[in-house]
Amino acid sequence: MRRIGCTALVVAVLAAVLVFAGIRTWSGPGPLEEATTVSIASGSTLADAAATLEEAGVIRSAQRFEYFARVLGSNAHIQAGEFEMPAYVSQSEALRILQEGAALQRLVTIPEGMPSVLVHERLMATELLTGDIPVPAEGSILANSYSYERGESRADVVARMQAAMDEELARAWANRSSDTVVRTPEEAVILASIVEKETAVASERPMVAGVYSNRLRQGMRLQADPTIIYPITRGRPLGRRIRRSEIDQVNDYNTYSMTGLPRGPIANVGPEALEAVLNPAETDALYFVADGSGGHIFAETLEEHNRNVQRWYRIRRERGEM
Template sequence: MRKLGCLGLIVAGLLIAGLVAALRAWGGEGPLEEPVAVVIQEGETLTDAAGTLEEAGVIRSQSRFLLFARFLGNNAPIRTGEYEMPARVSQSEALRILQEEPPIQRFVTIPEGMPAVLVHQRLMATEFLTGEIPVPEEGSVLADSYAYERGESRADVLARMQLALDEELAALWAARSEDIAVSTPEEAIILASIVEKETAEPSERPLIAGVYSNRLRIGMRLQADPTIIYPITQGRALGRRIRRSEIDARNDYNTYSMAGLPRGPIANVGREAIEAVLNPAETDALFFVADGSGGHVFAESYGEHRENVERWYDLRRQRGEMD
């Protein structure tokens, strides 16, 4: 009996020692020398994930990891996405990261005033997105920053950008001021795209929207330079001065040669430009010109406007930009 008791103590000691060793292996430093990102695809099991961790050098053995996870881990499911594993991460911490940490999110930004051809270019150049997309319809994307995950399709990201515009436009249209110069949400986007291209100063958007609203109400031509450029470059920078022949050109966009709005947007817009069009500043101004500091100076009469233009020309001559 004494021998059996001693044998039991030895077995118990071995079991305890084995458990202590297992706990140390489970919670101790791993082999990973530098941080690495791992991607867990939709539908992958813990077995699949363990294989990914072994291949990335996060763990030494897929089978040992699965054994430890079964007896020492919890039963929470792993999540899909991209996860960063820090150097020397333990097996237990690696499992916790896959179960609890949010996946890495990357961002793609569409600036206010970016035309559709450049939105397409940016999405196609964004790393870790997948698949092809056509050039989106002009003015169909809300200018903003969008989170995406590694392996997500470009089509899904683009659809999210377009849905964001639909939702934002619907909310702003419902809160629009009375007696605005546009009659449909579609017209609001067209005018907002012109406002977006006319100023880089957020504070000026309501006032520029007010000027163009005044012109629309009285049937005066908008005479917006960006509408001349759009048919030539599809919204890209012209890179030179506008030619007289381009000012006189007759097409569905050039607001120098026709009254009213162009046939469609000339860029993608942000929330503030839409809001400016739907709640424009109250002003009697009908004209504006650059003031040389990044903003504009506004005028109610053509005579006052011509004086402002001459001051702008004088400033440009001083800078060597005009003869």
């Protein structure tokens, strides 16, 4: 009986040692020497995640990780996404990250008023995306920030951007005011693109849209400088002052030499510009010019506008710009 008791004690001690060793292995530093990211596909099981961790060098054995995870870990589901694993992360922490941590969010931002040639450049320069794409149709992309995953195709990202535009345009068009001057959703995008290029001040967009709406109603030329530049650079910065010959150039975009809207958008737009042209400010203003502080000053008469222009010229001369 004494021998049986001693054997039982030895077994108990050995079991306690093994449990302690297992807990230390589970909670102790892992083999990963430098931080890395791992991608977990949608629908991955614990075994799938363990294999991914082993391949990335986060853990030594997928089999042992899976065993300890079932015995010592949580029963929460493994999340899909891309996760950052810090150097020497323990197995227990690696599991917690996959179950509870926030997946890495990679964003590509398309600012309001960015032309499609620059959208194309930005997407092509985003190294974690794959595949080639043509320059998207001007005005087809909604200006916003979009998440993407490592290895995702650029074509898929563009498709999401264009689907967002279609959805936002449909929503804005359905809620348009009876005062809007545009007759179709396509015209709304064209006018919104001019508004985007004319002001970077969000609060001014309805007022700028109101001015252009008044001009369109009265058959006046829009005389929007960005429409002169677009046929020359396709929306890239001109890098110099507009020449007299370019102001006089007759084409389907130059609103100094034509009445009505250009043949198409001159940039990609955001929701606020669409909202502005479909619900413009109520105003009698027909003119506006820079006020020297980043915004614009508006006028109802040409006489008043000319005074504002001379004020703007004085500001520019004082700055050494003229």
